[in-house]
Amino acid sequence: MENCLYTVAQLRAIEQAAYAELAPGTLMRRAGKAAADYALELLGEDRSQPVLILAGPGNNGGDALEMAANLAEAGVDATVLHLPGSAEASSETAAAYERARSGTVGWIDMLPPGAQWGLVVDGLFGIGLSRPIEEPYRELVTGLDELRCPILALDVPSGLDADSGAVVGGQDGVAVHATHTLTFLGDKPGLHTADGRDHAGEVRVDMLGVEAAKLPLAGARLSGIGVFARHLAARRHNTHKGSFGDVAIVGGAHGMAGAPVLAARGALYAGAGRVYVAALDKPPGYDSLQAEIMFRLADDFEFDKRTLVIGPGMGGSANAMRLLAKALDSDSPLVIDADALNLIGASPDLQSRLAQRSAPAVLTPHPLEGARLLGMTTGVVQADRLESAREMALRMNATVILKGSGSVIARPDGEVLVNPTGNAGLATAGSGDVLAGICGALLAQGWPGWEAAAAAAWIHGAAADLLVKEGVGPIGMTAGELPAAARKLLNSLAR
Numbered sequence: 454m455e456n457c458l459y460t461v462a463q464l465r466a467i468e469q470a471a472y473a474e475l476a477p478g479t480l481m482r483r484a485g486k487a488a489a490d491y492a493l494e495l496l497g498e499d500r501s502q503p504v505l506i507l508a509g510p511g512n513n514g515g516d517a518l519e520m521a522a523n524l525a526e527a528g529v530d531a532t533v534l535h536l537p538g539s540a541e542a543s544s545e546t547a548a549a550y551e552r553a554r555s556g557t558v559g560w561i562d563m564l565p566p567g568a569q570w571g572l573v574v575d576g577l578f579g580i581g582l583s584r585p586i587e588e589p590y591r592e593l594v595t596g597l598d599e600l601r602c603p604i605l606a607l608d609v610p611s612g613l614d615a616d617s618g619a620v621v622g623g624q625d626g627v628a629v630h631a632t633h634t635l636t637f638l639g640d641k642p643g644l645h646t647a648d649g650r651d652h653a654g655e656v657r658v659d660m661l662g663v664e665a666a667k668l669p670l671a672g673a674r675l676s677g678i679g680v681f682a683r684h685l686a687a688r689r690h691n692t693h694k695g696s697f698g699d700v701a702i703v704g705g706a707h708g709m710a711g712a713p714v715l716a717a718r719g720a721l722y723a724g725a726g727r728v729y730v731a732a733l734d735k736p737p738g739y740d741s742l743q744a745e746i747m748f749r750l751a752d753d754f755e756f757d758k759r760t761l762v763i764g765p766g767m768g769g770s771a772n773a774m775r776l777l778a779k780a781l782d783s784d785s786p787l788v789i790d791a792d793a794l795n796l797i798g799a800s801p802d803l804q805s806r807l808a809q810r811s812a813p814a815v816l817t818p819h820p821l822e823g824a825r826l827l828g829m830t831t832g833v834v835q836a837d838r839l840e841s842a843r844e845m846a847l848r849m850n851a852t853v854i855l856k857g858s859g860s861v862i863a864r865p866d867g868e869v870l871v872n873p874t875g876n877a878g879l880a881t882a883g884s885g886d887v888l889a890g891i892c893g894a895l896l897a898q899g900w901p902g903w904e905a906a907a908a909a910a911w912i913h914g915a916a917a918d919l920l921v922k923e924g925v926g927p928i929g930m931t932a933g934e935l936p937a938a939a940r941k942l943l944n945s946l947a948r
Contacts, residue, residue: 456640456643456674456676456677456679457639457640457668457671457673457674457675458639458642458645458671458672458673458674458675458871459638459639459640459641459668459669459671459672460616460642460672461580461615461616461641463639463669463671463672464580464615464638464639464641464709466669467638467639467663467667467668467669467732468480468638470667471638471661471663474612476676477544477545478544478545478548478549480637480638480661481512481515481519481545481546481549482519482549483659483661483662483663484516484519484520484607484608484637485516485517485518485520485521485522485523485549486519486520486523487536487637487659487661488516488517488519488520488523488574488605488633488635489519489520489523489524489527491605491635491657492504492520492522492524492529492572492574492605492635492868493527493529493850495572495603495605495633496529496571496572498527499528499571500527500718501530502530502570502571502572503530503531503532503569503570503571504522504524504529504530504531504532504570504571504572504573504574505532505533505534505564505568505570505572505573505574506518506520506521506531506532506533506534506574506576507533507534507536507573507574507575507577507593508521508533508534508535508576508817509536509537509538509544509576509577509578509590509611510536510537510538510539510540510542510720511538511543511546511578511579511581511582511890512543512545512546512579512581513574513576513577513578513607513608513611514535514536514537514542514546514577515542515543515545515546515549515550516549516576516579516607516608516637517533517574517576517607518533518535518546518549518550518552518553518576519549519552519553520576520607521533521553521554521558522549522556522558523536524554524558525553525557525558525781526556527557530559531557531558531559532557532558532559532560532561533558533560533561533925534560534561534562534563534564534593534846534922535550535560536577536593537550541785547840547898548765553599560942562657562748564572564593564596564824569602570600570602571602571603572602572603572605573597573600573602573603573604573605574604574605574606574607575597575604575605575606575607575610575611575629575631576607577589577593577594577611577629578611578612578831579592579607579608579609580608580609580615580641582611582612582614582621583621584621584622584624584763585612585621585622585625585626585627586612586621586622586627586628590611591627593930594611594627594628594629595627595925596618597629597630598630603632603633603678604629604630604631604632604633604654605631605632605633605634605635606629606631606634606652606653606654606813606874607634607635607637608634608635608636608637609634609636609641609643609644609653610628610629610631610634610652610653611628612626612627612628612652613628613629613643613644613645613648613649613652613653614643615641615642615643616641616642616643616648616837616839617643617646617647617836617837617838617839618642618643618644618645618646618647618648618649618650618802618838619643619647619648619835619836619837620652623666623832623836628648628652629652629893630651630652630654631652631653631654632654632655633654633655633656633657634653634654634655634656634657635657635659636656636657636659637656637659637660637661638660638661638663638707639658639660639668639671640656640658640675641783642672642673642839642871644656645675645859645869645871645873646839646857646858646859646860647838647857647858647859648791648858649858649859650858651857651858654818655795668779670770672839672869673839673869673870673871674869674870674871675870675873676862676870676872676873676907676910676911677871677873677911678911678946680870680907680908680911681904681905681907681908681911683767683902683904684895684908685943685946685947685948686947687947687948688947689785692786693726694726694727695726695727696726697724697725697726697897697898698715698725698726698727698759698760698800698894698896698897698898698899699725699726699728699729699758699759699760699761699897700720700725700727700728700729700759700760700761700890700893700894700897701728701729701730701731701754701756701759701760701762701774702716702717702720702728702729702730702731702762702763702765702890702893703731703733703751703752703754703756703761703762703763703767703780703793704716704730704731704732704733704762704763704764704765704766704767704791704792705730705732705733705734705736705765705766705767706731706733706734706766706767706768706770706773706792707734707768708734709731709734709765709766709767709768710734710736710737710766711766711883712765712766712791712883712886713730713765713766713886714730714740714743714746715765715883715886715887715890715932715933716762716765716790716819716886716887716889716890716893717729717730717740717746717884717890718740718742718743718746718812718887718890718891718933718936719887719888719889719893719894719935719936719939720762720888720890720891720894720897721743721745721746721890721894721936722891722936722939722940723890723891723894723895723909723912723939723940724898724936724940724943725760725893725894725898726897727747728747728894729746729747729748729749729754729759729912730745730746730747730748730749731749731750731751731752731754732748732749732750732751732767733751733767733770733772733773733776735750736748736749736750741832744919751772751776752772752776754811756779756780756783756785757784757785759785759897760785760786760787760788760888760893760894760896760897761780761783761785761786761787761788761893762787762790762889762892762893763777763780763787763788763789763790763793764777764789764790764791764792764793764794764889765790765792765886765937766791766792766793766878766886767791767792767796768792769791769792769795769796773793773796774796774800777793777796777797777803778802778803778806780793781803781806781810782806782918783812784811784812785812786812786813786814786816786893786896786897787810787812787813787814787815787821788817788889788896789807789812789814789815789816789817790817790886791818791822791885791886791889794816794817794818794822794825794826795822795825797826797849798822798825798828799824799825804848804849804891806898807849807850807851808848808849808850809850810850810851813852813896813901813905814849814850814851814852814902815851815852815853815854815892815896815901815902815905815906815909816845816846816849816851816852816853816854817853817854817856817885817888817889817892818845818853818854818855818856819855819856819857819885820834820835820838820855820857823841823842823845823853823855825880826845826848826849827841827844827845827848834855835857838855838857838859838861839861839863839869839871839913841855841861842855842862842863842869843863843867843869845863846863846864846867846931847865847867851865851902852864852902852903852905852906853906854888854892854906854909854910856885856888858875859871859872859873860872860875860908860910860914861907862903862907864902864903867905869919870907872907872910872911872914873914873918874910874911874912874913874914874915874918875913875914875917875918876914876918876921876926877928878917878920878921878925878926878927878928878930879913879914879917879930881930881931881932882932883931883932883933884913884932884935885933886932887913887932887936887939888909888910888913890936891909891912891913891936891939892905892906892909895908895909912939912942912943913935913939914936915939915942916936916938916939916941916942917930917935917938919938919941919942920934920935920938925946
């Protein structure tokens, strides 16, 4: 099903149901045919380029062997490096091996130094890998990084956890860096978050003929415009600034005035009617780039009837704690970011106040802030980003955007989205402040928390993608360049 992301357990169930209805070996033959067709597409017009197929010990290796046989039949110079392992192969994999052996497929025992390939295929391990890749496979995987050619992974890049997107074994593990991944029977969350986007490359799904109606309810979805499209309406002429809500950025302790200003610009360019900065320290008179932003002292500022973005540059003072408690006790929609998340993570009282709120609240933690909220290490959060986001949303009774490569959006009922937009240019100071401001603007315009969070993450990432397309970044992209790009995207969508 479109945009659905399935866990390994669900995929095993889909596979078993298909086995019960199909003749033995049918799925493997279909996978081999789909993989060969995709390889031919990647090779383009020049079918003379040699293809190296790495075939491992399990059914993933069987898919690769079927692929090799199909490529050879199509006249491609296909060579297999087969590592069968010590366990007995399944009957399907054994049949695929015999088919590949009976044709014109070439066979080698090791990766020849200096060889040139038009395409390399990773069919070493599939979704079932539960321990770090060891020798002799490890040396083979690391050696692929030296090749200057496309690498196609079958199902998942070997060494990548299909559920979490983490490299199996963490810092001690290795995984194939694929340029393309052809994944079978359903898309996997691990291909789109954590290490997934660095290892999977371009992802294509092939259902192998399994009907969508027979698939279970997905554990998560890839986010997209469809999640929030109903709120993308063109503006009526008969409106005024009050029609689009007030956003107040609460933050800006001594020496940290830039963060709330960036958030305020994000809110302004995302369409908020009026934008304030409620500063903990003496605020500047005005923003020389965006004079429309109004500055006030937070101690004297009225929180009610405004959407609050609290935390950017807020610090951890007693006054910051007091203002956060005041915001949590208000009926205002909240975006909670940065220092406010750290204060909540350190205070059971503030956590309780947050969990008891009825007004919308969106939390925007990066992994370290998420770890503090959950009382665990960043490594544990990153090892399973989807479950970490779910747990935060449940505990805090809020929508959560767990930032990072493939940001995860979760809500208390367990619904999860993985955001597909964005690039490495977002790894810069202030980027998260702009995201918080965009989210605050959408809330102020009456969007529900779930759609506001999904849209803010998508637009924020798409703005960075647009900048790269226009030649800005990813190296050297700055947070201050994001708001105008986000505005351009919003106006192209709201028609």
